[in-house]
Amino acid sequence: MTRFLSDGKVCLSNNAAERSLRCVPLGRKSWLFCGSDRGGQRAAVAYSLILTCRLNNVDPQAWLAYVLARIADHPVSRLDELLPWNWKAAQVALAA
Structure with a gap:
């Protein structure tokens, strides 16, 4: 909230981030068993790279x-x- 108050151009909601991650819940059961914490971290990196490309x-x-x-x-x-x-x-x- 303080970030929003200091810069009025910052969006108050996170709707854009949630929309970009809509593909994640579709595979939630698949992602539930990444194998380990490192597997989850690798999946997060892969998502970040793919979404960066899309953006x-x-x-x-x-x-x-x-x-x-x-x-x-x-x-x-x-x-x-x-x-x-x-x-x-x-x-x-x-x-x-």
């Missing part, structure tokens, strides 16, 4: 295939190039 208008499947094919040979100092928003910009530049 940046990037096809999650195409992005993930690209990243998985190249991440082993990609320099650690340039991992930011593989982030969805940077990947999309690079794809647009290649198309032009």
